[in-house]
Amino acid sequence: MARVPGSEPLALLVLGCLGWVAGGFIGAGVGLLAGYLLERLSLLAKAASDATPETATRHGQDTTEHPEAAPPREDSLGERFFRAAFLTLGHLSKADGHVSREEIQAAERIMQRMSLSAARRDAAMQRFREGKGVGVTLARCLSGLDEWLAGHPEISLLFLEVMLSVAWAEGAPGTEKRRVLQEIAQRLRVEAGEFARAEAQVASGRRSPGATAANESYAALEDAYRVLGIPPMASDGDVRRAYRRLISRHHPDKLLAQGLPDEWVAVANEHTHQIRRAWEVVSRVRGLR
Numbered sequence: 001m002a003r004v005p006g007s008e009p010l011a012l013l014v015l016g017c018l019g020w021v022a023g024g025f026i027g028a029g030v031g032l033l034a035g036y037l038l039e040r041l042s043l044l045a046k047a048a049s050d051a052t053p054e055t056a057t058r059h060g061q062d063t064t065e066h067p068e069a070a071p072p073r074e075d076s077l078g079e080r081f082f083r084a085a086f087l088t089l090g091h092l093s094k095a096d097g098h099v100s101r102e103e104i105q106a107a108e109r110i111m112q113r114m115s116l117s118a119a120r121r122d123a124a125m126q127r128f129r130e131g132k133g134v135g136v137t138l139a140r141c142l143s144g145l146d147e148w149l150a151g152h153p154e155i156s157l158l159f160l161e162v163m164l165s166v167a168w169a170e171g172a173p174g175t176e177k178r179r180v181l182q183e184i185a186q187r188l189r190v191e192a193g194e195f196a197r198a199e200a201q202v203a204s205g206r207r208s209p210g211a212t213a214a215n216e217s218y219a220a221l222e223d224a225y226r227v228l229g230i231p232p233m234a235s236d237g238d239v240r241r242a243y244r245r246l247i248s249r250h251h252p253d254k255l256l257a258q259g260l261p262d263e264w265v266a267v268a269n270e271h272t273h274q275i276r277r278a279w280e281v282v283s284r285v286r287g288l289r
Contacts, residue, residue: 078261080145085159086124087141088184089166090131095176099132106169110162113266120263138183146187152258154249156188157198161271164202172203193229200226201274220281227278236288243279250275 086107093103107128111121131141142149149156163184167173173181185195204223225232228242248254252268260268283289 077148077259078263080148081261082120082124082263083127084142084145085162086127087131087136088138088163090128090133091136091138091141092131092163092167092177092180092184093128094132095180096174097176100170102169103166106166110165110267113270114263115266116263138180138187142184142187148259150187150189153189155255155258155260156190157194157249158255158260158264158268158271160185160188160190160195161198161201162267164199168199168202197226197229200229201271201278204274204278221285224278224281227275228282236286239282239286239288243275246275247272 089107089110090099093099093107107124111124114120116124130136139146149159160181163181167177167181182195184190185192190198200223204220204227222232225234228239228246230238230242234242250268250272252260252265252272255268256262256265
C-alpha cells in the first residue's frame with residue numbers, strides 16, 4: 001500500500017497517545033518505539049521494492065552485473081551506415097549474376113577487422129544476403145544515407161574503398177560491377193580522380209603470381225604513385241603534399257569527428273596503413289625523409 005507523504009509523524013503521535021492511555025509514561029515510550037520500528041520496516045520494504053528488476057527498469061537503472069550492450073537503434077547513424085554498407089556489398093557482389101567465394105571471404109575480412117560480435121556478424125550477413133535479392137536497387141541499399149555521405153567526402157571515400165575491396169576480390173571487376181561502382185561514386189559525389197586513386201590503392205594489394213623480383217619492385221613503385229594520386233614525374237614537394245593530404249583525410253580521429261561509426265575505425269586504420277606503405281616505397285626510392 002502506498003505511503004502518504006508526511007504520515008510518519010502522525011503515526012508516531014497516534015501510537016504514543018495510545019501507549020499513554022494504556023500505560024502512562026512507560027506506555028507512551030513503548031508506543032513511540034513501536035511507531036519508529038514500523039516506520040523503519042516500511043522504509044526497508046520500499047528500498048527492497050525499488051531494487052527489483054522491474055522497478056529498476058522503470059527508473060532506467062541497470063540491474064545486471066555485466067550488462068549486454070544495448071542493441072543499436074534502427075534510426076541511428078551508425079546503424080544506417082552499417083545497414084547501407086552490407087546491403088551495398090551484397091548488391092555489388094551479385095551485379096554480375098553470381099557471388100563468388102572470394103567475394104564472401106572479402107566481406108568476412110571486413111567483419112573481422114570490425115571485431116563484430118556474433119550477433120552483429122549475423123546481422124551483417126543478413127544485410128549482405130538481402131542486398132543480393134532480386135530487384136534490389138542501389139538506391140534502396142543507400143536509402144537514408146546517400147545524402148548524408150555526400151556531405152562528408154572523407155567518409156564517402158572510405159565507403160567507396162570498402163566497396164572496391166570486395167569488387168576486386170577476384171581481380172579487376174567486370175562491366176557490371178564497374179557500373180555499380182561508378183553509380184556509387186556518383187551518388188556519393190566522389191570525383192573521378194579520387195575514384196581512380198582509391199581503386200589503385202585496392203589494386204596495389206594484388207600481385208601477379210610468379211612475377212620476377214624486378215617486375216615486382218617496379219609494379220610496387222607504380223602502384224605506390226597511384227595510391228598517392230600523383231604521377232612518377234611529380235616533384236618531391238608534390239609527393240610530400242599528396243601524402244600529408246591523404247593521411248589527413250583518412251585519419252580515424254578526423255573521420256570519427258565527422259560522424260564515422262566506431263565499428264568502422266579499424267577499417268579506416270587499414271586504409272591509412274596502405275597510404276603509409278605507398279609513401280615508404282616512394283620515399284625510399286627518392287631518398288626522402
